[in-house]
Amino acid sequence: MTxxxxxxxxxxxRRQFREINKTMELLPPNARRQLAGIALREFSSASKCEFPHxxxxxxxxxxxxxxxxxxxxxxxxxxxxxxxxxxxxxxWLTVAFHETKDSPFGEQQELHRQVMRSLRxxxxxTPAADMSAWMIDAEAA
Numbered sequence: 001m002t003x004x005x006x007x008x009x010x011x012x013x014r015r016q017f018r019e020i021n022k023t024m025e026l027l028p029p030n031a032r033r034q035l036a037g038i039a040l041r042e043f044s045s046a047s048k049c050e051f052p053h054x055x056x057x058x059x060x061x062x063x064x065x066x067x068x069x070x071x072x073x074x075x076x077x078x079x080x081x082x083x084x085x086x087x088x089x090x091x092w093l094t095v096a097f098h099e100t101k102d103s104p105f106g107e108q109q110e111l112h113r114q115v116m117r118s119l120r121x122x123x124x125x126t127p128a129a130d131m132s133a134w135m136i137d138a139e140a141a
Contacts (some may be wrong), residue, residue, distance in 0.1 A: 013071035013096055016074050020092050036126040039090040052098040069095030
């Protein structure tokens with residue numbers, strides 16, 4: 001039963017990832033740099049949580065099989081406001097990364113690798129000086 005649940009979740013995340021990835025590919029370089037900074041802050045915030053894969057999940061939903069962070073991120077992605085969309089993508093990447101990170105299931109491991117590739121492309125497209133400045137700002141906050 002666990003395998004079936006994991007497979008259905010992987011299919012859902014893969015479908016969402018296609019939309020996330022398409023949005024990321026269409027972003028202009030300046031917006032990609034903004035997304036990299038937002039994602040860095042989201043990862044920093046999520047890593048401080050007891051359960052990072054449940055980051056941004058309302059407290060009354062903490063006992064579900066998975067959190068609602070990816071759904072919230074996808075909902076924000078569909079906004080007309082660029083900043084809201086960027087925050088949605090960053091949230092989705094953060095939660096999906098943590099949710100698939102240590103999965104024993106092949107489908108989720110493959111999705112984790114795809115998320116890692118997307119994060120690497122964001123990092124490579126951002127000048128090192130910008131990343132350092134964002135890291136210093138995140139530590140100060």
